[in-house]
Amino acid sequence: MSALAPQARWLLAALCVLLYAALCLGLWRRARRRARAARAEAAALAAASAGSQPVLVAYASQTGQAEAIAHETARLLHTAGEPVHLCALGAVDAALLARTRTALFVASTYGEGDAPDNAAAFQQGCMARPLALAHLRCGVLALGDRQYARFCGFGQALAAWLAASGAEALFDAVEMDNGAPEALRRWQQHLGQVALLDATPAWQAPAFAPWRLAERIHLNPGSAGGAVFHLAFAPPPGVAADWQSGDLAEVRVPADPARPRNYSIASIAADGCVHLLVRAAVRADGRPGLASQWLCQGLAPGATVDMRLRPHGNFRLAGNAGRPLILIGNGTGLAGLRGHLRARAAQGAGPNWLVFGERAAAHDFLHREELLRWQAEGVLARLDLAFSRDQAQRVYVQHRLAAQAGLLRDWVLGQGAALYVCGSLQGMAQGVDETLRTVLGDAVVDAMVRDGRLRRDVY
Numbered sequence: 227m228s229a230l231a232p233q234a235r236w237l238l239a240a241l242c243v244l245l246y247a248a249l250c251l252g253l254w255r256r257a258r259r260r261a262r263a264a265r266a267e268a269a270a271l272a273a274a275s276a277g278s279q280p281v282l283v284a285y286a287s288q289t290g291q292a293e294a295i296a297h298e299t300a301r302l303l304h305t306a307g308e309p310v311h312l313c314a315l316g317a318v319d320a321a322l323l324a325r326t327r328t329a330l331f332v333a334s335t336y337g338e339g340d341a342p343d344n345a346a347a348f349q350q351g352c353m354a355r356p357l358a359l360a361h362l363r364c365g366v367l368a369l370g371d372r373q374y375a376r377f378c379g380f381g382q383a384l385a386a387w388l389a390a391s392g393a394e395a396l397f398d399a400v401e402m403d404n405g406a407p408e409a410l411r412r413w414q415q416h417l418g419q420v421a422l423l424d425a426t427p428a429w430q431a432p433a434f435a436p437w438r439l440a441e442r443i444h445l446n447p448g449s450a451g452g453a454v455f456h457l458a459f460a461p462p463p464g465v466a467a468d469w470q471s472g473d474l475a476e477v478r479v480p481a482d483p484a485r486p487r488n489y490s491i492a493s494i495a496a497d498g499c500v501h502l503l504v505r506a507a508v509r510a511d512g513r514p515g516l517a518s519q520w521l522c523q524g525l526a527p528g529a530t531v532d533m534r535l536r537p538h539g540n541f542r543l544a545g546n547a548g549r550p551l552i553l554i555g556n557g558t559g560l561a562g563l564r565g566h567l568r569a570r571a572a573q574g575a576g577p578n579w580l581v582f583g584e585r586a587a588a589h590d591f592l593h594r595e596e597l598l599r600w601q602a603e604g605v606l607a608r609l610d611l612a613f614s615r616d617q618a619q620r621v622y623v624q625h626r627l628a629a630q631a632g633l634l635r636d637w638v639l640g641q642g643a644a645l646y647v648c649g650s651l652q653g654m655a656q657g658v659d660e661t662l663r664t665v666l667g668d669a670v671v672d673a674m675v676r677d678g679r680l681r682r683d684v685y
Contacts, residue, residue: 281308283312288336290540295367307421333384343681353383363394372404378402433534442522453505469500472566475533481517489561503592507519551644552579552646554658562683579608582623644678
């Protein structure tokens, strides 16, 4: 038996290599199928009879909701016999607008009135001054959240710019608060001014389903900050849930079902459960956050929550799957980054560099064992940590990044790395953006946003 042991180990190693190769081949084939389907859809939408001109449907989307509505808008128009040119707003330029006669814009707002990343080039270029668009008939659906001071700020700015450019508004801009269905119905009714849609059923967003709370773990006991929990939700019986790293889970809580909350998914489909990282939030007036407190404390283990999964194209790996990755985040922003790292670990992809920040290493090193194991195994080529309260002077992730300016330039400029930022908009995301622009220059950062090499999931 002892003489066979080395041979058995060799056979086992060979089997592992074959299984890994089969996994990679399966992932490659799935990506190829999705790419072919996307190309086929684009070709079908654009099909036009001689002399007819496509309707431009352009979306400015940060979390994927505006993109999903734009896709459905394009399908409705195509069903009614209209050829459609569907694209992100960042792909629209003055030349395209000059030869377009009808355009529909689905525009969300990022932060306090800013353009989403995939519309930044359009805002900086076309919207810098009015154009001559008297030939253009257009409509705008503006998405936003009334909890922000500049509700639908970018959509409003886009509608105002179109008016200043002389474009004819087919109807007053439709403002949608947090996916309100009545605004979606108004939008579809207005589409009748572009095509005959009387016989087309109203579009409905994917239905919520009951996901069961399978696990809840307190990740930072003793922390001076808000309690953070790792939550695992099992899909409904008979449902094989499918998502990609970077996607979102939309949760509807009993106390406020009209306002679903979006959470970054911290797992991959192979895990079998949707993992979330949720902090039990407390409002400025001391009241607990309705959704987070219920998820962290009120929802009983084994009970269900209304949930649906949302593709988040702006934060998926997509064309960056073969690149080195720099993942930057703080607090529960680790969720979206962990999803990508689990995907990279499963695929053996790299190199990967994580820059993560929280309060104190003793209590707030979220998923410590997993991150250190990934570092030891080489999944993480580099792990930089910023625990702001562990020294007299506050240190944040942007400071760790600035301290490695030379390495950052080498990864981005020398190796072609992509950057993913997840976590707080105020403070962290702004500080990271300033550091990137200082180290790499505005032109490089702007080009990375346009090319999809810099992606953000911030809130």
